[in-house]
Amino acid sequence: MRLLKALGAWLDFxxxxxxxxxxxxxxxxxxxxxxxxxxxxxxxLTVFGIQVVTGILLAIVYVPSAAQAWSSLQVxxxxxxxxxxxxxxxxxxxxxxxxxxxxxxxQVFLFGAYKFPRELTWxxxxxxxxxxxxxxxxxxxxxxDQDAYWxxxxxxxxxxxxxxxxxxxxxxxxxxxxxxxxxxxxxxALHVFIIPGLLIGFVGLHLLMVLKLGINEWPMPGRxxxxxxxxxxxxxxxxxxxxFVPDAIWKDLVFGAAIVAAIGVCAAVFGPFGPKxxxxxxxxxxxxxxxxxxxxxxxxxSLLPPQMETPVLLLMPPVAxxxxxxxxxxxxxxxxxxxxxxxxxxxxxxxAVALGSFTHLASTTPWSPxxxxxxxxxxxxxxxxxxxxxERRGALVFQAKQCRNCHRLGRxxxxxxxxxxxxxxxxxSDQLIRQVLQGGGNMPAYGKxxxxxxxxxxxxxxxxxxxxxxxxAHDASQP
Amino acid sequence: xxxxxxxxRIAAVAGALALVSCDLPGRPGPEPEVLRPEQVLDFATLYSxxxxxxxxxxxxxxxxxxxxxxxxxxxxxxxxxRRVTANGVAHTLMPAFARSAGGMLTxxxxxxxxxxxxxxxxxxxxxxxxxxxxxxxxPGDAARGAAAYQTFxxxxxxxxxxxxxxxxxxxxxSFLALxxxxxxxxxxxxxxxxxxxPDWRNDVPGxxxxxxxxxxxxxxxxxxxTQFPGRPYPSLQPKNQGGTx
Numbered sequence: 001m002r003l004l005k006a007l008g009a010w011l012d013f014x015x016x017x018x019x020x021x022x023x024x025x026x027x028x029x030x031x032x033x034x035x036x037x038x039x040x041x042x043x044x045l046t047v048f049g050i051q052v053v054t055g056i057l058l059a060i061v062y063v064p065s066a067a068q069a070w071s072s073l074q075v076x077x078x079x080x081x082x083x084x085x086x087x088x089x090x091x092x093x094x095x096x097x098x099x100x101x102x103x104x105x106x107q108v109f110l111f112g113a114y115k116f117p118r119e120l121t122w123x124x125x126x127x128x129x130x131x132x133x134x135x136x137x138x139x140x141x142x143x144x145d146q147d148a149y150w151x152x153x154x155x156x157x158x159x160x161x162x163x164x165x166x167x168x169x170x171x172x173x174x175x176x177x178x179x180x181x182x183x184x185x186x187x188x189a190l191h192v193f194i195i196p197g198l199l200i201g202f203v204g205l206h207l208l209m210v211l212k213l214g215i216n217e218w219p220m221p222g223r224x225x226x227x228x229x230x231x232x233x234x235x236x237x238x239x240x241x242x243x244f245v246p247d248a249i250w251k252d253l254v255f256g257a258a259i260v261a262a263i264g265v266c267a268a269v270f271g272p273f274g275p276k277x278x279x280x281x282x283x284x285x286x287x288x289x290x291x292x293x294x295x296x297x298x299x300x301x302s303l304l305p306p307q308m309e310t311p312v313l314l315l316m317p318p319v320a321x322x323x324x325x326x327x328x329x330x331x332x333x334x335x336x337x338x339x340x341x342x343x344x345x346x347x348x349x350x351x352a353v354a355l356g357s358f359t360h361l362a363s364t365t366p367w368s369p370x371x372x373x374x375x376x377x378x379x380x381x382x383x384x385x386x387x388x389x390x391e392r393r394g395a396l397v398f399q400a401k402q403c404r405n406c407h408r409l410g411r412x413x414x415x416x417x418x419x420x421x422x423x424x425x426x427x428x429s430d431q432l433i434r435q436v437l438q439g440g441g442n443m444p445a446y447g448k449x450x451x452x453x454x455x456x457x458x459x460x461x462x463x464x465x466x467x468x469x470x471x472x473a474h475d476a477s478q479p
Numbered sequence: 480x481x482x483x484x485x486x487x488r489i490a491a492v493a494g495a496l497a498l499v500s501c502d503l504p505g506r507p508g509p510e511p512e513v514l515r516p517e518q519v520l521d522f523a524t525l526y527s528x529x530x531x532x533x534x535x536x537x538x539x540x541x542x543x544x545x546x547x548x549x550x551x552x553x554x555x556x557x558x559x560x561r562r563v564t565a566n567g568v569a570h571t572l573m574p575a576f577a578r579s580a581g582g583m584l585t586x587x588x589x590x591x592x593x594x595x596x597x598x599x600x601x602x603x604x605x606x607x608x609x610x611x612x613x614x615x616x617x618p619g620d621a622a623r624g625a626a627a628y629q630t631f632x633x634x635x636x637x638x639x640x641x642x643x644x645x646x647x648x649x650x651x652x653s654f655l656a657l658x659x660x661x662x663x664x665x666x667x668x669x670x671x672x673x674x675x676x677p678d679w680r681n682d683v684p685g686x687x688x689x690x691x692x693x694x695x696x697x698x699x700x701x702x703x704x705t706q707f708p709g710r711p712y713p714s715l716q717p718k719n720q721g722g723t724x
Contacts, residue, residue, distance in 0.1 A: 036712050052677065056605065078509065084505070084506055084507050085503075085505070085506075088505055167594075209721075237704035248524050267501070267505060268503045268504070268505050268507050269504050270504075271503075271504070271505030271506060271507055272505070272507060276513060277515065295501040343490065377531070377532060378531050378532055378533075378534075378535050378536050378540065378541050379532075379541070379542055384540070384542055384674070385674065387647075388642070388647030388648060388651075388654075389647060389648070389649050389651070389654045389658075390647075390648065390651045390653055390654040391543045391647075393572070393653070393654055393657045393658065395542040395573040396533055396542045396543055396657075397572060397657075398531070399532045399542070399572075404532075440694045452653070452654070452707070452708065452709030452710040453653040453656035453657055453709040454572075454650070454651045454653075454657065454709075455655055455709060456653040456708070457524070457653050457654065457709075460653075
């Protein structure tokens with residue numbers, strides 16, 4: 001013990017760090033800020049620490065080459081003691097980190113902590129959020145399984161829509177026109193060097209500002225932030241305040257430990273993510289799913305009318321980021337308490353509900369038009385009873401041509417087109433034939449892919465799709 | 480706590496963790512999470528992904544042949560089931576599944592399917608009469624078939640096959656264009672389970688059809704095929720040409 005102390009003293013004499021650390025640790029903070037509400041930021045930092053450690057350990061085994069990435073994950077999962085646990089920790093910590101950063105951000109927003117003089121802290125925080133999401137995205141690409149392909153495919157198709165330079169951007173992102181070995185090298189560099197490097201730098205800046213500007217005080221309704229008076233008021237609060245260590249830090253430590261334990265339990269119980277099937281584009285039976293925090297994006301994509309997709313995709317992210325960055329500039333002063341800021345609270349609620357319900361939609365409805373799975377679902381027997389031989393052949397045409405990938409029948413099937421259970425009430429046989437042969441409105445034309453006999457059978461079947469006893473659609477131009 | 484003590488504790492915890500890790504629920508099993516499609520050898524999976532859409536869940540209630548029907552299983556042998564599964568039936572909606580024929584399944588997977596379908600028979604052949612042979616002995620005689628039709632089928636499908644009190648039309652050109660002769664034979668022998676279409680024994684109760692009668696009726700049905708089935712689309716014909724006159 002005495003030896004340690006001597007060594008410490010020797011080092012400190014030369015490094016001169018002790019003073020600063022002591023000062024930072026014991027700096028006074030407003031009494032009210034030693035709160036359980038103020039633990040999310042430090043917890044996110046703790047999880048980031050886990051990511052750095054587990055990430056370095058994973059990088060020792062992982063091979064960033066298209067040919068070997070997938071099998072090196074198999075080695076981790078099956079051949080190395082606790083290798084799977086390491087992957088599980090890294091994967092779950094990633095989800096926790098995204099969640100914690102979001103919660104931290106919402107808390108900061110609702111507590112008005114971004115107001116003067118902490119505007120820059122918030123702006124740096126917005127970049128930290130983007131980098132965290134960037135880490136999550138590049139991380140799932142490194143898994144290089146079918147889901148990674150999906151994520152990349154969507155990412156590339158969004159990028160490709162940028163006017164004029166879209167193609168060049170895709171090339172830059174993927175290292176070529178298609179997903180290949182170079183893609184993986186790029187994402188590996190992004191995931192282990194570029195983004196983490198920036199992230200560490202920005203985290204340092206963020207922390208420095210938190211230390212120098214002090215932790216936000218607990219907001220009080222009616223206590224207005226003004227540039228002229230705020231610093232004085234804050235000084236007053238810290239004057240009556242408590243030292244950060246130990247009065248506040250124990251809550252951070254307890255919460256941080258609880259989060260680490262939760263990640264450990266999730267990792268142990270639910271195990272690592274994937275790798276799902278091999279990323280082999282020749283396998284067409286794949287049904288990939290994105291990680292949960294990108295699910296909402298897909299359901300938004302599949303619900304938007306096609307002509308809206310490009311503008312929404314290209315305008316939404318920059319506009320959203322711009323709004324986030326402008327928040328402290330636009331409302332740098334004024335009320336901090338949420339009770340006096342109904343618009344702020346409402347905005348948070350609306351965004352949360354929107355994202356939540358899009359995510360729910362995407363995880364409960366069949367959304368991918370590529371999925372074969374739906375044509376594997378049998379035509380419900382109720383749709384076959386009382387049908388003629390021709391009509392039942394038509395049902396087979398319907399299955400064979402995979403109309404179900406886009407259309408629901410008996411509640412099973414894709415969502416790209418309308419459900420067809422009652423289509424005969426809406427369309428006459430002329431209109432049905434036209435729709436099938438000529439397509440239209442995002443539906444492919446089947447004219448060249450169906451023989452006249454198949455078309456006749458198919459339409460005969462579609463004409464039976466209505467509730468018993470209801471009259472079929474009537475052609476108003478005919479008597 | 481001395482240093483050595485601490486280290487031995489850490490080692491003990493790590494050891495315990497390593498031991499426990501053998502049966503933590505999150506530990507991935509030996510199989511890959513998602514098999515490559517050609518590695519799937521589970522009958523239920525193969526069947527539901529490839530066949531259930533047309534032949535129905537568990538081989539019943541689909542729009543195509545009920546493969547689990549005991550009558551069908553007594554009538555069709557393994558070779559026939561395998562041949563059709565591998566190569567499909569030309570000009571019908573039954574696709575070829577073998578890789579050699581442009582499909583997605585390996586020979587091993589087709590074996591699994593044939594064995595699984597066969598296992599639906601449950602080992603016991605239906606008692607009583609032996610069903611007619613799967614393959615017709617000869618081409619059959621359409622004229623004799625017309626007579627057999629009147630005896631066995633007309634009461635349901637009407638005097639000319641265009642539909643009657645007990646069943647719909649079976650001579651529609653588009654229908655006949657989408658079913659093979661073998662498919663017609665299967666329909667006559669097995670009927671349509673679940674839709675009240677009788678098998679070969681019960682068209683006329685107590686008077687099963689003979690081998691020749693089955694073959695002849697199929698020949699007659701086949702003779703009803705038209706040259707340009709489904710054309711022209713009746714409802715796409717302009718209904719009142721040249722305006723309102």
